[in-house]
């Protein structure tokens with residue numbers, strides 16, 4: 199039987215998606231469904247001095263208005279709320295939703311209006327009158343850099359890392375770069391805005407939610423509403439994009455649960471596109487200083503990376519910009535520091551490759567600056583500092599085909615034809631620029647569980663509370679299960695996105711495939727072992743008394759390896775033994791491999807831009823990304839991830855910028871007309887491909903994550919291309935017309 203792993207299987211959920219039968223969070227038409235609309239504070243911070251709901255309360259169709267006055271029982275306490283502490287599960291203010299009259303940030307919910315229809319709820323919400331005694335918001339990161347302080351930790355690690363002697367390496371350098379790079383707020387804009395339907399049956403709460411983490415939402419709701427986790431079920435089989443913004447649980451989820459409890463009916467609460475900008479976390483605004491010292495021949499003698507990001511007074515989120523700086527290049531003297539500054543916003547959060555996408559803009563721009571200062575080719579500079587092992591953890595790589603990425607990417611792009619002089623290449627009156635950068639993303643894996651059922655009809659049902667954010671998880675996990683069970687993929691059904699299923703981790707850190715596929719492999723083996731045992735003990739089976747170690751699963755049969763004519767279909771075996779199915783559930787946990795090898799995916803990004811010198815407009819006209827990410831389970835869905843990552847990188851480089859009103863704190867461009875993200879016409883032909891990479895150590899299937907890798911380095915490759923085209927080094931993203939003219 200030909201393996202399914204490695205083939206470009208079409209999305210198994212593709213038909214459901216294009217025919218509209220895939221149900222997203224807002225698509226569940228529950229009996230008695232009522233509609234909730236959030237009222238949010240237009241300003242912040244401040245204090246709610248007046249909240250007049252009388253006109254709204256008597257508007258047609260209104261069932262309830264939930265505010266801080268009636269949302270909670272008088273005895274409830276926000277017991278777990280500790281400012282500046284975040285355990286990466288919670289948005290801290292979910293623990294204090296509709297709690298009191300304090301407004302922490304513009305966009306904070308102050309009321310939920312529930313009505314029979316969405317139109318009635320929307321109408322009534324507009325009738326609510328509120329007054330806020332506003333305080334001047336702290337929003338300007340640059341103005342408060344002197345108040346930066348170190349966060350407690352980054353994923354359990356120290357926010358500062360030192361290797362060797364930075365000062366000595368800096369002074370010994372022949373050539374030095376000391377530059378500061380800034381990135382504004384960026385807001386996730388998945389096609390599907392956040393939506394929650396909450397329904398209660400007695401003390402049991404079910405939510406249909408758009409989330410990257412059904413178990414995380416369950417934990418937050420249980421803790422916030424004083425329930426046991428078993429009293430909460432979170433369902434999320436389809437998610438219309440996420441990019442990190444659906445990783446934590448934001449206040450609207452709690453609002454939906456409170457509203458449903460208030461009216462005793464299911465309530466659907468859809469966050470509007472405009473509300474998402476203030477209410478939901480975003481990529482923090484960033485200030486980065488990078489210092490590079492090198493010898494005349496381009497060997498790095500010192501790397502310094504100081505990152506500072508804005509956080510919320512409500513809680514800390516560190517954008518770990520320097521974490522990959524520590525390991526990307528060989529260098530004896532490295533000093534990385536992370537600092538945060540309190541600002542008056544919602545808490546920032548994970549956004550595609552948090553730290554890597556942003557940190558690589560700074561580091562890889564600085565590497566380009568260094569290449570020019572040395573008169574060296576940017577790719578040659580990277581090869582001269584190629585890290586043969588992970589120097590921060592002092593470990594060998596589990597695999598690293600970055601050199602092949604550089605070589606094959608450069609070849610496909612035609613890098614050798616580049617005239618290095620800025621402004622030297624032209625297409626008519628357009629300035630042409632070629633730039634490159636390195637990509638890397640760590641391979642994460644968490645414990646995960648899966649259940650496998652093989653039925654008497656010879657089909658299999660495989661279940662795990664994983665998530666498919668549009669990434670293709672349904673498809674690749676089906677392929678893994680099919681191969682492990684010896685079944686064609688069309689006889690395997692994968693169920694995910696439900697907290698009643700065996701636990702899987704947050705679909706973040708590009709870890710779903712690595713984590714869940716290992717659990718699927720174990721559970722599949724356990725289910726097949728039950729069939730092997732059944733065959734061995736069954737006198738009527740052609741495999742009676744066969745050595746179980748010699749029975750392999752292929753095309754829905756157990757087959758004896760020594761004499762393949764001895765075989766039996768799974769279904770025949772089950773039926774004859776009067777069993778409707780065999781079921782096995784297994785958990786996989788990361789092993790010692792994490793301590794023995796350092797595992798990262800890598801890539802090389804090459805961009806061509808054309809700049810109109812009269813107008814300052816930049817077009818990305820070609821892009822080549824060469825990646826190494828271990829074993830590629832499905833080249834079609836994996837390539838799509840890289841295309842999406844590069845596209846988002848083009849947005850980071852040229853378009854995305856959240857702008858806040860300095861007086862009132864609110865996001866002024868909270869819509870897709872003024873917050874720009876790439877559209878089809880902005881995106882050139884992108885050539886993204888994988889170089890072969892075998893990794894026997896990283897995890898049982900040899901896979902690395904692909905969800906975030908594609909955005910890393912893309913911003914710098916474009917900024918470097920803009921410099922090559924124009925001679926202008928733009929260190930402040932996005933690279934807009936004003937900055938180029």
Ligand code: MOS
Pocket residue numbers: 410440441442443445548549550551552705706707708906
């Ligand atoms: Mo990703 S930003 O870890 O969801």
